[in-house]
Amino acid sequence: MEMHEGHIAIDAPEGVASWDIDPYDAALLADPAPYYAELRAKGPFVYLTRYRMLVCGRYAETREVFGDHDRFVSSRGVGLQDFLYGEPWRSPSIVLEADPPYHTRTRRVITRALSPRAVAAMKDLFRAEAGALVDRLLAHGPFEAVSACAEAFPATVFPKAVGLRESDTRRLVDYGAMVFNALGPDNALRSRAMARAGDIVPWINAACARENLVAGGFGAALHAAAEDEEITPQEAGMLVRSLLSAGVDTTVSALGNALWCLATNPGAMAALAADPGLARPCFEEVLRVTSPVHSFCRTAGVDTEVGGVAIRAGTKILCCLGAANLDETHWEAASEFRIARRPMGHLAFGVGIHNCVGQTLARAEGEALLTALAERVARIEITAPPVWRPNNAIRALDRMGLRFVPK
Template sequence: MNLIEGHLAIDPPSGVPVWDIDPYDPAILSDPREYYAELRSKGPFAYIPRYSILACGRYGETKEVFSDWSRFVSSRGVGILDLKFAAPFQARSIIIDVDPPYHAKTRTVLARAMSPRAVAELKEKFREDAERLVDSLIGRGTFDAVQDLAEVFPTNVFPRAAGLKETDRRRLIDYGAMVFNAIGPENDLRRKAMKRVEEILPWVMERTKRDMIEPETFGATIYAAADEGEITEQEAGMLVRALLGAGIDTTVTGIGNALWCLGQNPDAFELLKEDPNLARPAFEETLRYTSPVSAFYRTANCDTEVSGTRIVEGSKILCVLGSANLDESHWPNADRFDIRRRPFGHLALGTGIHGCVGQNVARAEVDAVLTAIARKVNRIEFAGEAVWRPNNAMHALDRMPMTFVPN
């Protein structure tokens, strides 16, 4: 057995182009559009020898592989490691790294915790918080839209909604970045993120214990499922932690990317001001256009075939969601940011049984922020260069100086 990056090494399948590229090159992670386009031009799959993986970036195949949980499993890890052979840096996730039937059990609990009703009850609070934050930034002149806005809003509202008694902005964001960097190979980004494990994990473990969770929160609903015997006490703690790992850095990135899109496209911002109800479609288009979660893996659990390509058991397949969301054969004018588009079926929140279970929360948060901006801000201006922060699985900004010109 020959392992590479913690998974089985495979030969290039017949007919699949061999592509000597490093998709984890920081320059590509920061600005992936050319790489996405080239990946699509190669055909349904490309073989990347450096990591002995297959990559797909056309809409059809990416969706097929990403959603067919029986052939392309998550239980062998959604990162480059095959959990059959290698251990992850923290206990395996009991929601994202598992298959049916076990997955249905944990998914039911999380879906209940973040039901449309539970989220609806938070909307007013989100709106008030967003308005206060936008008011404070309008009065400030130039600010950093990442540090002072995108990172502030979710770390104010989400840990509270999850039930945490105290929050620590930096630790929570870095925890998310750590989880997402761990998706990738043993490179500088992953090594650097892993250095923080010993400092961050115990903090997270402590804050997610039952007696640290406030009543009437997502976390309380999860622990109530343990009281009913639906899941164990230990599983409840793991699910609360899963929310913190998956629910903060992603939304931070969603807000930052939305502002970047609106800053780049003043016409879109004009439309949003005229009709703040476009906040929701503007977020969906941001998701399609920038794919905050750029790529996750699946592992072939049997010998199979997709679009004529033979795929052997154990193959790791990099599903490049960011590329599928820009596939011009699926999206007319894919390269245009158009908030009137209804990008139904984009893959930015996944699809199928593992589709983002926190999507109602993410939508409610970003909707609150974009609506407040649409109502109160006349013009969004860049006050310096927007800089992206390379991450092995996220397309996220590092800093973005901006000014909100008030009405």
């Protein structure tokens, strides 16, 4: 058996086109739509010659592979590396990178901690903080939207929701970026992000400890499950780590992408300002059009077949959620941002047993910020062009200058 990029090297299955493209190329990641379109056009699966693995980007097959935990496992890692054959850079997540029956146990605990009821209790806080932030930005004149809004809002509410005794926005955002870049190959994006591990990882690990989490937050709720002996104290810390890994950079990206969608679609912004009730569907459409988690892997656990293609056990498959969410055979006028579309079944939060356990929280944050905008802002002007921040798994802006024009 031959290894390549940390996983089993396969040859192209019969009938599958080979493609010498690098889906982790920084220029491609900054403008992925042409790659997504070509990927879908080439077939249900494409063989990546330089990674010796498969990639899929059509809606039907991406959904089938990503959502079928029986045939396509997560315990071998959701990035390029196959954990069966090498040590990952950190101990694997006990929820994201786990299969049933273990996943069922840890997922139950984290689902309860992040329940709709627990999130609903925080909605007033989210609304108040979002309103105050948008008021400050309206008074400010032009501002840099990623740091002053997309990061600033989760940086205020997320540490409170988790109950972090001490917060550090830079480390929280950069830890997420590191975790997601680590899912790709050993390219410049990954090594640049990993260079900061020595500073960030000890801070994150300390933040997960019981004594650093105040009562009333999600973190304390996870540790309470350890007191009830449902999980061990070590597992409780690992579940807090999951919140800090997956709960900040993703939301920051989604909110930045929302500002980009509204700034570049003035008609949608006008519709939102006219009807704040559109905040919820608007956030959903942002997720579909921009897919903040653009791609994650699965590993075939068995010999199987999808879309008429034979897949051998051990094959790594890059599931391109961003491409599936723009598949024109599934979505009408797929590339258009339609604020009232209500895109049921989009894959931005995944599908199946691993679907995003933080989606109620993410939606509550998105809805709070977009409602605050809708109530106060008539128009958004771009004062400095958007620049994307390539990441091996995340689609996010690096910076963009904006001015909010009041109602």
